[in-house]
Protein backbone atom coordinates (compact mmCIF):
# COMPACT_ATOMS: atom_id res chain seq x y z
CA UNK A 1 0.00 0.00 0.00
CA UNK A 2 1.39 3.37 -1.04
CA UNK A 3 0.90 6.50 1.02
CA UNK A 4 0.98 8.76 -2.02
CA UNK A 5 1.31 8.12 -5.73
CA UNK A 6 2.21 11.06 -7.95
CA UNK A 7 1.47 10.81 -11.65
CA UNK A 8 3.66 13.02 -13.82
CA UNK A 9 7.29 14.13 -13.77
CA UNK A 10 7.04 17.81 -14.70
CA UNK A 11 7.76 20.62 -12.22
CA UNK A 12 4.42 20.14 -10.41
CA UNK A 13 4.86 16.38 -9.89
CA UNK A 14 8.52 16.68 -8.93
CA UNK A 15 7.82 19.45 -6.42
CA UNK A 16 5.00 17.41 -4.91
CA UNK A 17 7.55 14.57 -4.62
CA UNK A 18 10.11 16.79 -2.87
CA UNK A 19 7.52 17.89 -0.30
CA UNK A 20 5.96 14.44 0.17
CA UNK A 21 9.44 12.96 0.50
CA UNK A 22 10.38 15.46 3.18
CA UNK A 23 7.17 14.48 4.99
CA UNK A 24 8.53 10.92 4.92
CA UNK A 25 5.69 9.56 2.83
CA UNK A 26 8.13 7.73 0.54
CA UNK A 27 6.25 8.91 -2.57
CA UNK A 28 6.04 6.82 -5.70
CA UNK A 29 6.29 9.03 -8.79
CA UNK A 30 5.20 7.52 -12.10
CA UNK A 31 6.90 9.51 -14.81
CA UNK A 32 4.67 9.11 -17.87
CA UNK A 33 6.33 8.69 -21.24
CA UNK A 34 8.32 11.93 -21.18
CA UNK A 35 10.56 12.66 -18.20
CA UNK A 36 10.29 16.26 -17.08
CA UNK A 37 7.02 17.02 -18.87
CA UNK A 38 6.58 20.05 -21.11
CA UNK A 39 9.18 22.05 -19.18
CA UNK A 40 11.89 19.58 -20.18
CA UNK A 41 11.14 20.28 -23.84
CA UNK A 42 11.59 24.03 -23.32
CA UNK A 43 14.91 25.25 -24.64
CA UNK A 44 15.41 27.96 -22.03
CA UNK A 45 13.40 28.92 -18.95
CA UNK A 46 14.10 32.59 -18.32
CA UNK A 47 11.44 33.49 -15.79
CA UNK A 48 11.88 30.90 -13.07
CA UNK A 49 13.29 32.73 -10.05
CA UNK A 50 16.79 31.90 -8.91
CA UNK A 51 18.32 31.54 -12.36
CA UNK A 52 19.13 35.10 -13.48
CA UNK A 53 20.79 33.86 -16.67
CA UNK A 54 18.01 31.37 -17.44
CA UNK A 55 18.32 27.60 -17.35
CA UNK A 56 17.58 24.84 -19.86
CA UNK A 57 14.22 23.20 -19.21
CA UNK A 58 15.74 19.71 -19.23
CA UNK A 59 18.46 20.73 -16.78
CA UNK A 60 15.95 22.36 -14.44
CA UNK A 61 13.70 19.30 -14.29
CA UNK A 62 16.69 16.98 -13.84
CA UNK A 63 17.77 19.04 -10.83
CA UNK A 64 14.24 18.81 -9.43
CA UNK A 65 14.30 15.04 -9.90
CA UNK A 66 17.63 14.73 -8.06
CA UNK A 67 16.17 16.77 -5.22
CA UNK A 68 13.05 14.57 -5.07
CA UNK A 69 15.14 11.38 -5.02
CA UNK A 70 17.34 12.79 -2.29
CA UNK A 71 14.26 12.86 -0.05
CA UNK A 72 13.22 9.30 -0.79
CA UNK A 73 11.04 9.57 -3.90
CA UNK A 74 10.95 6.38 -5.94
CA UNK A 75 10.87 7.44 -9.60
CA UNK A 76 9.20 4.80 -11.74
CA UNK A 77 9.63 5.09 -15.52
CA UNK A 78 6.20 3.86 -16.53
CA UNK A 79 2.87 5.09 -17.80
CA UNK A 80 -0.50 4.89 -16.07
CA UNK A 81 -3.07 3.08 -18.20
CA UNK A 82 -5.96 2.94 -15.73
CA UNK A 83 -6.95 4.75 -12.55
CA UNK A 84 -9.84 3.66 -10.36
CA UNK A 85 -10.84 6.54 -8.08
CA UNK A 86 -14.26 5.09 -7.26
CA UNK A 87 -12.85 2.98 -4.46
CA UNK A 88 -10.47 3.71 -1.62
CA UNK A 89 -7.59 2.89 -1.55
CA UNK A 90 -7.35 4.10 -5.14
CA UNK A 91 -6.05 1.62 -7.71
CA UNK A 92 -3.47 2.76 -10.25
CA UNK A 93 -2.46 0.43 -13.08
CA UNK A 94 0.61 1.01 -15.20
CA UNK A 95 2.03 -1.07 -18.04
CA UNK A 96 4.24 -2.83 -15.48
CA UNK A 97 2.37 -2.97 -12.18
CA UNK A 98 -0.76 -2.28 -10.13
CA UNK A 99 -0.59 -0.03 -7.07
CA UNK A 100 -2.99 0.72 -4.24
CA UNK A 101 -2.62 4.13 -2.70
CA UNK A 102 -4.14 6.13 0.13
CA UNK A 103 -3.74 9.42 -1.75
CA UNK A 104 -3.09 10.47 -5.32
CA UNK A 105 -1.55 13.60 -6.84
CA UNK A 106 -2.30 14.09 -10.52
CA UNK A 107 0.29 16.18 -12.32
CA UNK A 108 -0.16 14.76 -15.79
CA UNK A 109 0.18 18.13 -17.50
CA UNK A 110 -0.72 18.83 -21.07
CA UNK A 111 0.16 17.63 -24.56
CA UNK A 112 0.71 19.70 -27.67
CA UNK A 113 -2.46 20.53 -29.60
CA UNK A 114 -2.45 19.26 -33.18
CA UNK A 115 -3.37 21.35 -36.20
CA UNK A 116 -5.38 18.49 -37.69
CA UNK A 117 -4.37 19.26 -41.28
CA UNK A 118 -3.42 16.78 -44.03
CA UNK A 119 0.21 15.69 -43.84
CA UNK A 120 0.67 16.55 -40.15
CA UNK A 121 0.30 12.98 -38.94
CA UNK A 122 2.01 11.45 -41.98
CA UNK A 123 5.20 13.49 -41.50
CA UNK A 124 5.36 13.31 -37.69
CA UNK A 125 9.01 12.57 -36.88
CA UNK A 126 9.93 13.19 -40.54
CA UNK A 127 9.82 16.97 -40.50
CA UNK A 128 6.81 17.63 -38.27
CA UNK A 129 7.91 18.21 -34.68
CA UNK A 130 6.55 19.58 -31.43
CA UNK A 131 9.91 19.96 -29.71
CA UNK A 132 12.59 22.38 -30.93
CA UNK A 133 15.04 21.35 -28.21
CA UNK A 134 14.73 17.71 -29.25
CA UNK A 135 14.87 18.16 -33.02
CA UNK A 136 16.26 21.64 -33.73
CA UNK A 137 19.78 20.33 -34.25
CA UNK A 138 18.66 18.38 -37.35
CA UNK A 139 17.82 21.65 -39.11
CA UNK A 140 21.29 23.14 -39.32
CA UNK A 141 21.34 25.61 -42.25
CA UNK A 142 17.81 24.60 -43.22
CA UNK A 143 14.54 26.48 -43.41
CA UNK A 144 11.78 25.77 -40.90
CA UNK A 145 8.31 27.01 -40.08
CA UNK A 146 6.98 27.53 -36.58
CA UNK A 147 3.21 27.66 -36.22
CA UNK A 148 1.61 29.73 -33.44
CA UNK A 149 1.94 33.13 -31.81
CA UNK A 150 2.17 32.35 -28.08
CA UNK A 151 5.18 32.19 -25.75
CA UNK A 152 6.10 28.67 -26.79
CA UNK A 153 6.01 29.40 -30.55
CA UNK A 154 8.00 32.61 -30.39
CA UNK A 155 10.58 31.41 -27.82
CA UNK A 156 11.21 28.21 -29.72
CA UNK A 157 11.40 30.09 -33.03
CA UNK A 158 14.18 32.21 -31.52
CA UNK A 159 15.90 29.04 -30.28
CA UNK A 160 15.68 27.48 -33.76
CA UNK A 161 17.60 30.40 -35.28
CA UNK A 162 20.70 28.88 -33.62
CA UNK A 163 20.52 26.14 -36.24
CA UNK A 164 18.24 27.10 -39.10
CA UNK A 165 19.14 29.61 -41.79
CA UNK A 166 15.58 30.95 -41.74
CA UNK A 167 12.55 30.56 -39.49
CA UNK A 168 9.05 31.50 -40.64
CA UNK A 169 6.58 32.12 -37.83
CA UNK A 170 3.11 31.48 -39.19
CA UNK A 171 0.42 33.10 -37.05
CA UNK A 172 -3.32 33.25 -37.61
CA UNK A 173 -3.63 36.88 -36.50
CA UNK A 174 -1.60 40.04 -37.01
CA UNK A 175 -0.52 40.34 -33.37
CA UNK A 176 1.49 37.92 -31.29
CA UNK A 177 0.21 36.59 -27.98
CA UNK A 178 3.72 36.04 -26.53
CA UNK A 179 5.14 38.23 -23.76
CA UNK A 180 6.38 41.60 -25.03
CA UNK A 181 10.04 40.97 -24.19
CA UNK A 182 9.95 37.78 -26.25
CA UNK A 183 8.14 39.49 -29.16
CA UNK A 184 10.76 42.22 -29.23
CA UNK A 185 13.55 39.68 -29.47
CA UNK A 186 11.82 37.94 -32.36
CA UNK A 187 11.24 41.20 -34.27
CA UNK A 188 14.93 42.04 -33.91
CA UNK A 189 16.10 38.64 -35.16
CA UNK A 190 17.09 38.78 -38.86
CA UNK A 191 16.49 35.09 -39.37
CA UNK A 192 12.83 35.28 -38.33
CA UNK A 193 10.10 36.23 -40.78
CA UNK A 194 6.56 36.64 -39.51
CA UNK A 195 3.80 35.36 -41.77
CA UNK A 196 0.71 37.13 -40.44
CA UNK A 197 -2.97 36.25 -40.74
CA UNK A 198 -2.16 32.81 -42.03
CA UNK A 199 -2.86 29.19 -41.18
CA UNK A 200 -1.28 25.99 -42.40
CA UNK A 201 -3.68 24.15 -44.70
CA UNK A 202 -1.42 21.17 -45.56
CA UNK A 203 2.03 19.80 -44.86
CA UNK A 204 3.72 18.85 -48.11
CA UNK A 205 6.49 16.35 -48.72
CA UNK A 206 7.81 13.14 -50.20
CA UNK A 207 9.93 11.13 -47.75
CA UNK A 208 10.23 14.18 -45.49
CA UNK A 209 8.65 17.62 -45.35
CA UNK A 210 9.36 19.88 -48.31
CA UNK A 211 6.90 22.68 -47.64
CA UNK A 212 3.65 23.90 -46.19
CA UNK A 213 0.60 25.16 -48.00
CA UNK A 214 -0.67 28.21 -46.19
CA UNK A 215 -3.89 30.17 -46.42
CA UNK A 216 -4.31 33.84 -45.69
CA UNK A 217 -7.39 34.03 -43.46
CA UNK A 218 -8.19 37.63 -44.50
CA UNK A 219 -8.27 37.26 -48.29
CA UNK A 220 -8.43 33.45 -48.67
CA UNK A 221 -5.30 33.38 -50.86
CA UNK A 222 -3.23 30.22 -50.76
CA UNK A 223 0.51 29.91 -51.26
CA UNK A 224 3.34 27.49 -50.61
CA UNK A 225 6.35 28.03 -48.37
CA UNK A 226 9.34 25.79 -49.06
CA UNK A 227 10.51 24.50 -45.65
CA UNK A 228 12.39 21.45 -44.40
CA UNK A 229 10.50 21.19 -41.15
CA UNK A 230 7.48 22.44 -39.25
CA UNK A 231 7.33 22.97 -35.49
CA UNK A 232 3.83 23.35 -34.09
CA UNK A 233 3.10 25.37 -30.94
CA UNK A 234 -0.61 26.12 -31.09
CA UNK A 235 -1.41 25.52 -27.46
CA UNK A 236 -2.02 22.43 -25.44
CA UNK A 237 -4.69 19.96 -24.36
CA UNK A 238 -4.91 18.48 -20.84
CA UNK A 239 -3.93 14.87 -20.19
CA UNK A 240 -7.09 13.90 -18.33
CA UNK A 241 -8.54 11.06 -20.39
CA UNK A 242 -7.91 8.57 -17.54
CA UNK A 243 -10.04 10.60 -15.15
CA UNK A 244 -13.05 11.38 -17.35
CA UNK A 245 -16.27 10.45 -15.55
CA UNK A 246 -14.42 10.11 -12.23
CA UNK A 247 -13.30 13.67 -11.50
CA UNK A 248 -14.92 17.01 -12.12
CA UNK A 249 -13.36 18.60 -15.22
CA UNK A 250 -14.01 22.04 -16.70
CA UNK A 251 -15.50 22.48 -20.17
CA UNK A 252 -12.04 22.23 -21.78
CA UNK A 253 -11.13 19.05 -19.89
CA UNK A 254 -8.86 20.53 -17.17
CA UNK A 255 -9.25 19.19 -13.61
CA UNK A 256 -11.25 21.47 -11.34
CA UNK A 257 -9.71 22.02 -7.88
CA UNK A 258 -10.15 24.33 -4.95
CA UNK A 259 -7.31 26.60 -3.83
CA UNK A 260 -5.79 23.71 -1.82
CA UNK A 261 -5.58 21.50 -4.92
CA UNK A 262 -8.42 19.21 -3.78
CA UNK A 263 -10.30 17.64 -6.68
CA UNK A 264 -13.91 16.47 -6.51
CA UNK A 265 -12.74 13.16 -4.95
CA UNK A 266 -11.35 13.32 -1.37
CA UNK A 267 -7.75 12.16 -1.29
CA UNK A 268 -7.14 13.01 -4.97
CA UNK A 269 -5.24 16.23 -5.65
CA UNK A 270 -4.21 17.90 -8.90
CA UNK A 271 -1.33 20.26 -9.57
CA UNK A 272 0.32 22.05 -12.46
CA UNK A 273 -0.83 22.54 -16.03
CA UNK A 274 -3.47 19.79 -15.88
CA UNK A 275 -5.38 21.82 -13.35
CA UNK A 276 -7.77 24.60 -14.32
CA UNK A 277 -5.66 27.74 -13.74
CA UNK A 278 -5.08 31.30 -14.91
CA UNK A 279 -1.34 31.08 -15.53
CA UNK A 280 0.62 28.07 -16.78
CA UNK A 281 4.23 28.58 -15.79
CA UNK A 282 6.93 26.57 -14.00
CA UNK A 283 6.65 29.05 -11.13
CA UNK A 284 2.93 28.40 -10.66
CA UNK A 285 3.27 24.63 -11.18
CA UNK A 286 5.80 24.20 -8.36
CA UNK A 287 3.61 26.13 -5.91
CA UNK A 288 0.61 23.95 -6.63
CA UNK A 289 2.73 20.78 -6.35
CA UNK A 290 3.93 21.83 -2.90
CA UNK A 291 0.40 22.51 -1.67
CA UNK A 292 -0.93 19.24 -3.11
CA UNK A 293 1.73 17.26 -1.23
CA UNK A 294 1.01 18.95 2.10
CA UNK A 295 -2.72 18.39 1.61
CA UNK A 296 -2.10 14.72 0.80
CA UNK A 297 -0.13 14.39 4.04
CA UNK A 298 -2.98 15.99 5.95
CA UNK A 299 -5.55 13.72 4.26
CA UNK A 300 -3.61 10.57 5.24
CA UNK A 301 -3.18 11.76 8.84
CA UNK A 302 -6.91 12.45 9.17
CA UNK A 303 -7.75 9.13 7.55
CA UNK A 304 -5.72 7.37 10.18
CA UNK A 305 -7.18 9.39 13.03
CA UNK A 306 -3.95 11.22 13.77
CA UNK A 307 -3.98 14.81 14.90
CA UNK A 308 -2.53 16.96 12.15
CA UNK A 309 -0.82 20.11 13.40
CA UNK A 310 -2.16 23.20 11.72
CA UNK A 311 0.71 24.73 9.86
CA UNK A 312 1.44 28.38 9.51
CA UNK A 313 1.99 28.59 5.75
Ligand code: NAP
Pocket residue numbers: 045046047115147148149150151152153155171172173176177199233234235236279280281
Ligand atom coordinates in the same frame (compact mmCIF):
# COMPACT_ATOMS: atom_id res chain seq x y z
P1 NAP B 1 -0.88 29.63 -26.03
O1 NAP B 1 -0.37 30.71 -25.19
O2 NAP B 1 -2.27 29.13 -25.84
O3 NAP B 1 -0.71 30.09 -27.55
C1 NAP B 1 -1.17 29.29 -28.60
C2 NAP B 1 -0.96 30.04 -29.90
O4 NAP B 1 -1.38 29.20 -30.97
C3 NAP B 1 -1.77 31.32 -29.99
O5 NAP B 1 -1.01 32.32 -30.60
C4 NAP B 1 -2.97 30.92 -30.85
O6 NAP B 1 -3.44 31.97 -31.64
C5 NAP B 1 -2.38 29.86 -31.74
N1 NAP B 1 -3.35 28.84 -32.16
C6 NAP B 1 -4.20 28.14 -31.38
N2 NAP B 1 -4.89 27.26 -32.12
C7 NAP B 1 -4.47 27.42 -33.40
C8 NAP B 1 -4.81 26.81 -34.62
N3 NAP B 1 -5.73 25.84 -34.67
N4 NAP B 1 -4.19 27.22 -35.74
C9 NAP B 1 -3.25 28.19 -35.69
N5 NAP B 1 -2.88 28.81 -34.54
C10 NAP B 1 -3.50 28.42 -33.43
O7 NAP B 1 0.03 28.30 -25.96
P2 NAP B 1 1.61 28.11 -25.68
O8 NAP B 1 2.41 29.13 -26.36
O9 NAP B 1 1.86 26.67 -25.93
O10 NAP B 1 1.71 28.36 -24.14
C11 NAP B 1 0.93 27.56 -23.23
C12 NAP B 1 1.08 28.14 -21.83
O11 NAP B 1 2.42 27.98 -21.40
C13 NAP B 1 0.79 29.64 -21.79
O12 NAP B 1 0.17 29.92 -20.57
C14 NAP B 1 2.15 30.26 -21.87
O13 NAP B 1 2.22 31.54 -21.27
C15 NAP B 1 3.00 29.24 -21.12
N6 NAP B 1 4.40 29.29 -21.58
C16 NAP B 1 5.19 30.17 -20.99
C17 NAP B 1 6.49 30.29 -21.37
C18 NAP B 1 7.34 31.28 -20.65
O14 NAP B 1 6.81 32.12 -19.95
N7 NAP B 1 8.64 31.22 -20.76
C19 NAP B 1 6.99 29.51 -22.41
C20 NAP B 1 6.14 28.63 -23.04
C21 NAP B 1 4.83 28.54 -22.62
P3 NAP B 1 -4.19 33.26 -31.01
O15 NAP B 1 -3.11 34.10 -30.42
O16 NAP B 1 -4.86 33.86 -32.19
O17 NAP B 1 -5.15 32.70 -30.00
